[in-house]
Amino acid sequence: MATPYTQARNLPLPPSSLIQSRTYIVTGANTGLGLAAAQNLALLGAARVILAVRNLSAGEAAKAQIDAAVADATTGVKTKVEVWYLDLSVFSSIKAFVKRADAELERVDGLIENAAVGAGGGERAEGHRLTVAVNVVGTLLLGVLMLPVMARKAKEKEGDTPRVVVVTSRAGFDAREEWEGFGGEPVKGMDGMDGIEAIKLYSLSKLTETFAVHHLAREVITVEETGVIVNLVCPGLCITDLARHAPPEFKEQLRQLQETAGRTADDGSRTLLHAVTAGAESHGMLLHSCEDGEKDVPDWVKDDLAGQKKTWEAVARELETVEPGCVGKMVA
Ligand SMILES: NC(=O)c1ccc[n+]([C@@H]2O[C@H](COP(=O)([O-])OP(=O)(O)OC[C@H]3O[C@@H](n4cnc5c(N)ncnc54)[C@H](OP(=O)(O)O)[C@@H]3O)[C@@H](O)[C@H]2O)c1
Incomplete structure (x- = not known):
């Protein structure tokens, strides 16, 4: 994680011309970086912003905050x-969401x-540790199911190249020792690790995203084939x-880090907006x-191409169990 001396502040927002008239989905948009990103998209003139949340009343409160911020701004x-x-x-909620979209x-x-x-470590969902189910399998399932939908709609509208942005964390790079113990099977590894600390599990889940998306974007789904840019972003410590x-x-470890080095949620959200407007050169890259x-x-x-491939294949097997055929449909 970057120190206070290396973490840039007052980051730029993209020009509104790259956001206006467009439609965005932001997951976890009821609070934190997701809320700040959704609000900045609205302030920059997005036509439609979907707050994808598991707590609808928290989502409605976020919507009220965004609507008030937009009303206060004199941008019209x-x-x-x-x-x-x-x-x-x-x-099943992810599949229903994609159908609705x-x-x-x-x-x-x-x-x-x-x-x-x-x-x-004790909380579980869909047969996985909760952190693994949400941060790895659920996140990549949503991306894999949404990608062909986004590509088809962009073709029909002759619109710009859509972007799928996976928000990860460089905190994962601190978990090398545990990672190497997984032998390229991180989902099984994380699910089966006894007595793992929550913070370590979180870091490993983010590292799994990074390994898997590096291979997926670079070797499985080129922008030429799918018409969609897929990138990774770390918002920094916020x-x-x-x-x-x-x-x-x-809680205590993160609080101490945030106090000494944290960016505001608004600053952190700007890195998400940068990623969702970045060009094809960002495909498969960490921003x-x-x-x-x-x-x-x-x-x-970076150099462990075999590990990236093995990680993507391990995640893809999980996705295929949930929705058979979904991986192949990305490039169909
Ligand atoms: N903050 C940092 O310093 C930092 C650093 C590096 C990376 N990141 C990454 O940035 C992203 C946003 O983090 P944040 O700091 O804004 O965290 P946050 O304030 O805890 O927000 C996380 C969001 O994810 C939602 N969420 C959790 N489980 C979910 C589920 N099962 N289904 C749908 N939504 C779910 C939460 O909903 P509820 O409110 O209902 O729980 C919340 O809206 C994360 O990917 C995080 O890993 C953050």
Whole structure:
């Protein structure tokens, strides 16, 4: 994780011309970085922003905050902000969400996969540890199911290239020792690890996303084939309530880090907006601080192409169990 001396502040927002008239989905948009990103998209003139949340009343409160911020701004934009149900720990909810998006949205220019959890090791969902179900399997299932929908809608509308942004964390790079113990099977490894600390599990789940998306984007789904840009972004250490579902030791460690080095949620959200407007050169790349972040990916991650492939294949097997054929449909 970056120190206060290296973490840039007052990051830029993209020009509104890259956001206006477009439709975005932001997962986990009721609080933290997701709420700040959704609000910035609305303030920059997005036509439609879907707040994809598991707690509808928290989503409605977020919508009210965004609507008030847009009304206060004198830009004259009229963004339609909607609250849709999505629980990433329930795979039928993900499938239902994608069906609804296909039926009700004319276009989806950006999917910001921001939702995540740092739960204790004992909590489980869909046969996995909760952190694994939400941050890895649920997040990548949503991306894989949405990608062909977004691609088809963009073709029908002759629109811009849509983006799928997976919000990850460089905190994963601190978990090398445990990672290497998984032998390329991180889902099984994380699910089966006894007595794993919540913070370590969270870091490993984010590292799994990074390994899997590096291979998926670079080797499985080129932009030429799918017409969709897929990138990863680390928002940096930000002051949010990320650890609220976590055990006390995770809360305390994160609080101390946030106090000494944290960015505001608004600043952190700007990295998400940068990723959702970044060009085809960002495909398969890690971005942070509104720039190319690959230079900060350690060699043991960057150079492990076999490990990236094996990780994607392990995740893909899980996705195929939930929705047979979904991986092949990305390039169909
Ligand atoms: N904050 C940081 O310093 C930092 C650093 C690096 C990366 N990140 C990443 O940035 C993203 C946003 O983090 P944040 O700090 O804004 O955290 P946050 O304030 O805890 O927000 C997380 C969001 O994810 C939602 N969520 C959790 N489980 C879900 C589920 N099963 N289904 C749907 N939504 C679910 C939460 O909903 P509820 O409110 O209902 O729980 C909340 O809206 C995460 O991917 C995180 O890993 C954060």
